[in-house]
Amino acid sequence: MTSLNPVFRVGEQIAEAIRLHQNLPAKKAMEISVDLLREVGIPDPQKRVRDYPHNLSGGMRQRVMIAMAMSCHPKLLLADEPTTALDVTIQAQILDLISELKQKNNMTVVLITHDLGVIAQAAEKVAVMYAGKIVEYAAVEALFDRPLHPYTRGLLESIPARCFDSIEKRDYLKTIPGAVPDLYNVSSGCRFYERCAYADEACHDGMPLLSEIEPDHFVSCWKYNGGENS
Template sequence: MTREKEQTVLHVDRLSVEFKTRRGTMTVLNGVSFDLKRGETLGIVGESGSGKSMSALSIMGLLPQPNGRVTGGRIALSGKDLLELSEKAMSAVRGNDISMIFQEPMTSLNPVLTVGEQISETIRVHRGWDRKKADAHAIEMLTAVDIPFPQKRFNDYPHQFSGGMRQRVMIAIALACEPLVLIADEPTTALDVTVQAQIFDLLEKMQNEVGTSIFLITHDMGVVAEMASRVAVMYAGRIVEQGAVTQVLSAPQHPYTQGLVNCVPQIDTDPGSERPFLEEIPGVVPSLMDVGTGCAFAARCGFATSECWDRDPPLHVFEGGHQLICWHPQGQRTAGNG
């Protein structure tokens, strides 16, 4: 691995976010920390409501206002703290240094503008290019994401594209300015399996060409295993385990991660083996209004003891950067803690 590859592009340190609701204040992110290195893909997994998308919106500076606010922590892009930027300065970062692909390709594009205009506008705003140069680059981007007949499709509207083609257009917009970080929030939602595979292949191809780091939000452990080099597992607003994909998926230490891994269908499982049926995680994700001191997973965990309910779990650090917060990590003993 080169020194450039090892460079940390995005550093999130103890990020906490609150929302004001009719019932009171709700903590949606609680001390979230991770690093994203140049050219790597970090997968973020967890059930709905775990904080994956809120992490992305916080990084983008797009928390719903006026109810959402960052209450602590730091978000640094190449050493620059994004939380200290004005809205005008953050607007210059958004779409240029950090881009995002949202969940729904069907509704993320402007229906009254051609796809070419939407790509070209992004380039003109952030690069300051004239229309002719921006339009030419937009056609190059349509070509890069494998849109057939790019010069003709440049003048087409979103409704004239299939779901998979719309997502390709979204990728073209997101990567038009060669951002340092691309946030992909469930980028294949509502697409069929074949198209999903094509989109992930395209993301990997564009990452290799542009050198962008990818923050990949998904609920699919198979996608993480295929696309990511590292993974962070979120539950109730916290990262409960993170590390290299090979470490976390082959030897998960947190009971929640173990549950997620065991829920994945095994096509080579012998019907007569000890695991003929899919396992499930008992219970449901708690309301973030009800999460207080202690481990939020305690009510669903078969290893929970009284301290899990009464005290916040400690951080354990294993070899290779594998870490988790848990009172009862499974398997190997810790190499250190903090």
């Protein structure tokens, strides 16, 4: 929401990308900007194109950013926390919009998020990263149904909704103890070692490779599946 330049009209900001990348005249670029605002669901785009960012709500600014990202017909869209700071209703609308544009334009979307609800709603394949490494990769259903890496399991166990049964029994919400390692000073072993309940000497000495455990389900852990595979 703060990526837009506050002193330029949103239409100019979209048109700039079109002019620079497609070498089109300013008038044509502005016409395309209007079309793009219409495509991302902004009402009255001919008027809105002359608005400044502060004239728009958070959700509308996010739509403008998406219009800008779509302006040069990308094959791949990197959406880094696209719904942060939006309320849940607008968040759902933005995710629906990204999904619709993805289908319509036959585009790949890489969604970067810490929000597991967003992942469940929007993703097809998920790569879970810890300290700069992919520790698990699977289809979204497999990941939520059968998480294998201790870090993934810890993340899922820390969702209040998933802990509802235990909350009723007055248990505490689970957390992952410790803190992320200093990335300037990582050991040669597993980066999750300090925080893992299943860690042993092998984990300290060597980094496990990302291996395919089930079809299309990869994990990087010596003892994936709750320590059963040591």
